[in-house]
Amino acid sequence: MGCASIAYGSDLAQRPMEGPAITVLVVSPNGRLQQRLRERLAHPRWQMNEAGSGAEAFEYLHEGASELLLLDPLLPDLEPSEFSALVAERFPDTQVMTLHQHTGKLVLGTTSPTPLSAELAALLQDEGEECTSESSAEQASLHTIQTGSVEGIPGVVGTSQPMRRVYELTRLVARRDATVLITGQSGTGKDLIAQAVHLLSPREKKPLVVINCAAIPESLLEAELFGYTKGAFTGAVQSRIGRIHAAHGGTLFLDEIGDMPLSLQSKILRFLEQGEVQRIGGTDNLKVDVRVVAATNAPLKTLVEQKLFREDLYYRLAIFPIQLPPLRARTGDVALLAQSFVKRFCPHAKLTVAALELLEKHEWPGNVRELRNVLERASILVAGERQILPHHILL
Known part of the structure; x- marks a missing residue:
């Protein structure tokens, strides 16, 4: 059922392609692969965007629609099967096709052939590049995570189907450095899932720093997060690093992120995108290596609509959402x-x-x-x- 079984005439690749422009998003950290596709898609018919990770891809998708998404399975931050499932859930009009290099040729696979995918396959075949379908096992993994006997996670009790799903997602994302957004009603155990993400990750021996955004007054929260230099404000008798810097090498858990003041959200977004913090009163940008897990019981999408939470920060946090059941x-x-x-x-x-x-x-x-x-x-x-x-x- 893959693109190898799509019927298209031998003259298709030779004909000038007509019709409206098609937006293609190539998701790959491989610069050479992106360059090859840039050369092959150098035609007004194809508008190509590039993303080097799953996180960057979601930013592109939220900014504008893409008809086709070409996915390199070797993503640095997400499993390809889970990434594809998230795209299918959030952007059902975007078709995902796997793409990688094999013995010097581009290998293209799709589980749901369409005229667009056939047209793209023909274009890639124009130079003798092969188009193959994924194996049936790989096809299945693109659209579902297999459930069944799922190992639990530290500190969490339960064997119900909703919790088995949570366990599987937690174990899946813990191995990566992707930002995680844990949502659910108050009292569902979001903090336990955040701890499990840290304990099951390669960062387990490094600090897990927790900050409750609702428990610290707005006037103090920035200083707690970013730190400050001596004399930056009244009472700053000595310099101090912030919680973000204290989590270097480990995990920062931002609990109740929905209560973070708007004035701070832009600074958190900059930290997430650049991996740098600047202390209050300081001029130097300090590079930090921190994995971020956030949690909230607030409806962030509603807060975004009400202009109470930044939309770009929401999408940056929600790279990998985990919803806890009541x-x-x-x-x-x-x-x-x-x-x-x-x-x-x-x-x-x-x-x-x-x-x-x-x-x-x-x-x-x-x-x-x-x-x-x-x-x-x-x-x-x-x-x-x-x-x-x-x-x-x-x-």
Whole structure:
């Protein structure tokens, strides 16, 4: 079903191509590959843009539509299968085709042939370059992540299908340096996923620096993030590095990013794009190597529409989104979570069937945090008894 089976006449590549201009986005860190395509697509019919990573590609796609996306599987920041799945979800009108060099020739593959892909394949064949389809296994991986037996992640309890998806995405992105945006209602455990991304990454032995953007006054947040020089403001009796610099080599977790003041968002965006920070009162740009994970329970897209959150920062953060389900969507995990909390708070007592049934019927608007609080309270009420009964469960 790949492009090798597309029928096109031998004269197609010889005819001048007509029709509206086609925008092609080439996503590859390979400069030679980009140069070859630039030469092959030097025709008014084809408008070529280039991106060196998955992050840069998403920036292009959000700025304007691209009919075709030629993907080099050797991306520096994202797995090609997950990148393709994200493009299919966010930009369904963009066709993704894999592209790489093999024995000196361009190898092009697509799982969904169209007239455009056939036209491009014919153009590449004009110089004897081959067009092959991906294997059936590779085709499947472009559109779905296989689920089934998925290994859990540190500190997180649950075996429901929604959580298995979260585990797989977390393990997938942890190996890369892509920016991660964790979303979900308050109390779903976004901080645990952020910690897991760090612990499962090559940066695990380096610092994990956490800053809650909602807990620090706006007047102090910039100094906390970027640091300051001696005398930069009243009270700055000595120079200090910021949290970003303190995370050098490791991971910076920006919790409650939706509460970050607009005045700071442009500086965070610059740091993300340039990998540099400038302390308050300083003139030197300090290079830092930091992987960023952000989390929020706020609807960032709505905040963008309301001009309360920068659109370009949103798309820069949301390179790899992970959505945490509310507890009511993973009811099969209530028993496991309850048992783990009982073991932590009251190891001498057991949760009775009647008490567990009461827990499983509750809607849990406060999510896992609410369940934790209920069982911590029950562990106090049970005192020296050996069983946690329904009257110990205060909802």
